[in-house]
Amino acid sequence: MKALLIAWKDTLTRLRDRKALVTLLAAPLIISALIGLAFGNINFGGSEAPVTDLAVILVNEDSGQLGQVYEEVLTSEALAELLDVTQMDDLDAARRQIEEGAARVVVHIPAGFSDQVLPEAPGASVGRATVQIYTDPTSTVAPLIVQSILEQISAGISTVNLAAQISAQQAGEYAAILGPQLAQLAQVLPEELSREKFDFETQRLILETSQVGEAQQEINAFAYFVPGMAVYFLMFSMFTGARSILDEENSGTLPRLMTTPTPLGQIILGKMGGTFLIGLLQFGILMLASRFIFQLSWGTSLPGLALIVILTVFAASGLGALLTTFTRNQLQANVIGSTVALVFGALGGSFFPMQGTTGILDVASKLTVNRWSMDALTKLTVQNAGFSEILTEATILAAIGLVTYLLAIPLFQRRFVK
């Protein structure tokens, strides 16, 4: 098939272009390294630079069960390496410790906290209770970690308490229908759930401990920025690749190809196929290089990773081709391609995570190839997700690729047949 010959020729010529190689391979690795070094705890030996012994002061003025829960969790064996917790009774004295630089964070559990959250009477309304955190403004990592731990504890308590209330209330309401035996549940459930709470919290603690460990891995910025830069520079090279059809038109090789007995459809498919092959090579080499240079793990699902890489390249090359069909010349294609790659990079999460965004920013982000690719790659590399967990992203990337290819081929044909 002549399309394959054209695709291979394009790949060969691109690989011999030293300037292109710098853009394809060196730039993403260098920029990833720079960003990684700037934002993360980076060391090239592969072991993470540990975050340990964060100085935390706990001021627990609550005499109830919940204050005890917070205290037990924060001083638990599981967090012993991470947190160096000192208990104090005087909040003002504790805050002075921060000012003096002796502590990074003060956690304050006010008096009556448990009574507010767990009222004595079953079904009674729950008050608003607050755990306060005081932090050193110059410290960035420690407050985030402590806040994250406290949020996990609070979320667990809220869930259990809410479930207890709802169950009791609903059982009472349905007593007339369900009969007196079930109605007794209204009395029993809160107690049971309240007792279960401690077990639940313990379980949450175990979960949390492991999450703290994972969170530490997330601090390795390479795990995010290498895929981010790989997708970002892939978009550039895909637009450049698509533009090469205009370069060939300009240099006379495309018209010459059209004087050979080669159908125009095959010529266009070959050109797009060449871009696709280059994209695959680029991504593959970047993955290998980051694996060996930065000891970066690309997850445990090789089929999932392969699928996402292939479909990302498919979607990006299709988009590049489609955009090129709307441009008048190489210069315009260059400007539009670079602009789109930059905007897609920013919106799609190549520079910073977009998973938490909401509203119009989230919608705009989801219109980019980068976003779907980054979502899937983050799942694979950071969360060690399996094949089945990235199928939504894979389907969307496949759809983008299919639609853009199907539109670009006839548009190119219309452009070149005069």
Add this chain to the structure above:
Amino acid sequence: MSQIILSAQDLHKDFDKVQAVQGVSFDIQQGEIFSLLGPNGAGKTTTLSMLSCLLTPTKGDALIDGHSVRKQADKVKQVIGVVPQEIALYPDLTARENLTFWGRMYGMGGVELKGRIDAVLEIVGLSDRAKEKVETYSGGMKRRINIAVGLLHQPKILFMDEPTVGIDPQSRRRILDTVLDLNQKGLTVLYTTHYMEEAAELSQRIGIIDHGKLIALGTQAELTRMVGQFDTLHIGVDGDKIDKEQILKVVEKTKGVHRASFENGSMIVQAEDANAVLGDIVAHMNQAGARVLGLRMEEPNLEAVFLHLTGRALRD
């Protein structure tokens, strides 16, 4: 009588409001070198592009080896070889890699392709440089590989679009010799150029094209007979402030002068006997304050034919 291998019939090509080619018709016989001679923008390349199936004629058709360029483009592409004006090669590939790629685009492969690559490299004299990247070649060498690509699949007719543009005289001479050699071996060639000397040296027949129309067609002898026995005088003139129109009026009234015009600082005069009128013309110019800087005299040629037909010099 030789067989007609190409027959262009009333070819037209419009680009928006521009009529690039307007009713061009000619035949090319097998084994012939036929030149389309005309200035830049005359419609030579557009005509060649229609014959190469790159452009669809707005009106008219052409039959090549019996196949219509409109309806049987695939069959036409099998029998034509195209040497475009641009160096249509991949500079990052070696000459051999380029030839291999283009050969495969013509459906060739294996031993046949290797043999043809060796043969065409021999024809253009670049066998010893085949493993070097095309980007390292001189302009003339690139042009020769450009020709080699067109010869790979042994076409029945070779289209050459200004193949000597922008190269040194030595390379140009080599290319012209190659074309003559190929023709002697039986290859039919359609050659476009704006160099009168090339058309005159290579072609059995010449079509003169201007503003999209074929304005004359025939052998060189037939064409020069159209001009009659006029000589052409090119007189270099110094004098931006001279009244050119006044001088032309006086010169054209000189006995024996057929026509006079100014082109790029030179006065071009067609006369029955250039020697006889030269003295009078120079005298008129002196009277008008124009200083003669140089003088060149030509006997009837294709340049004169073009001038005779259009009133303009061919190089413009």
